[in-house]
Structure formats: C-alpha cells, structure tokens
Amino acid sequence: QVQLVESGGGLVQAGGSLRLSCTASGNILSILSMGWYRQAPGKQRELVAVMPSRGTITYTDSVKGRFSVSRDNAKNAVYLQMNSLKPEDTAVYYCNGRIFAVQGTGSQTQNYWGQGTQVTVSS
Numbered sequence: 067q068v069q070l071v072e073s074g075g076g077l078v079q080a081g082g083s084l085r086l087s088c089t090a091s092g093n094i095l096s097i098l099s100m101g102w103y104r105q106a107p108g109k110q111r112e113l114v115a116v117m118p119s120r121g122t123i124t125y126t127d128s129v130k131g132r133f134s135v136s137r138d139n140a141k142n143a144v145y146l147q148m149n150s151l152k153p154e155d156t157a158v159y160y161c162n163g164r165i166f167a168v169q170g171t172g173s174q175t176q177n178y179w180g181q182g183t184q185v186t187v188s189s
Contacts (some may be wrong), residue, residue, distance in 0.1 A: 068092035068178045072161045075183030078151055080109055082187070087096045088161030088180055096174065100144035100164075104157035104185075112162065115146060128154070137156035159187040167174040 074086040088103065092113045100114030101124075115125045115135035123135060144161060161180035166173060 068094060068163070068165055068167045068176075070161045070163055070180035072159070072179050072180040072183045075159060075185045076156075077186045077188065080151060080153055080187055080189050082151050083147070083149045084151065084184050084185060085148070086159055086183060086185075088144050088163075090142040090163050090165060090178070092143060094165055094170065095173055096166045097139075097142060098166065099162075101135060101162050102144070102146045103160045104155075104161055105182075106154075106157040114159070116162070117144065140144070148185070151185075151189045155165060155188045156184060156187050166188040172174075 067090055070088055070090050072088045078084055099116055099118040102114040103111050104114050105111040113126055114129055117123045117135045117137050132150045136145045159180045163178045165178055166175045
C-alpha cells in the first residue's frame with residue numbers, strides 16, 4: 067500500500083512564505099508525477115502545481131511567479147515553496163502522486179493522495 071504524508075502547513079501573514087513537503091512510501095515501482103492540489107472552503111479541489119518525471123511543470127495561473135514545486139527522486143518526495151502568500155491562498159493543500167506500485171499479486175498505476183495540510187494566510 068502506498069502512503070503520502072505531508073507536512074509544513076500553518077498560519078502565516080500575507081506576504082509571508084511556507085514550504086510544504088510530501089513523501090511517498092510503500093511498494094513503489096516508479097513515480098509518473100507528483101504535485102499539489104488545494105481546496106478552499108466551499109470550492110472544488112484545484113490543481114496548484116504538478117511535476118511529471120518527464121515533461122513540463124504545470125502551475126495554475128494564480129500561483130505563477132510565487133510558488134515553486136520541486137522533487138527529490140531519491141526520497142520519493144515533492145515540495146512546494148510558497149512565497150508572497152495571499153489570503154486567497156488559504157486552503158487545505160493535498161499532495162498527489164501518480165504512482166506505479168505493487169498491488170496484491172500484480173502492479174498498477176493509481177492516483178494517491180495525502181491527508182491534507184491546512185494553510186491559512188491572514189491579511
């Protein structure tokens with residue numbers, strides 16, 4: 067079973083910075099992509115940034131130039147550096163991994179999610 071564990075959320079004033087971390091563990095064979103989504107109260111979950119193992123990093127428009135996603139492949143980890151935070155960035159942030167892993171007697175690719183970490187930006 068694959069697990070994603072996040073850390074790094076908290077309360078910060080507008081203009082401040084936070085760094086989120088997420089580590090995947092379990093019977094992982096390969097990781098196709100890792101990234102971050104967020105869900106604000108009363109809103110749908112939205113993509114923040116995703117970093118594929120091959121290809122281009124994608125950011126949602128509202129965070130471009132402020133957020134930066136990175137990975138440490140040796141640790142199966144993904145990070146989200148968030149700078150110049152705004153109150154509208156307040157949300158629960160979820161780590162996501164598209165991971166090829168052992169499942170029972172076989173293997174398959176699935177989307178896995180972390181438990182979520184709260185980010186609150188005060189004005």
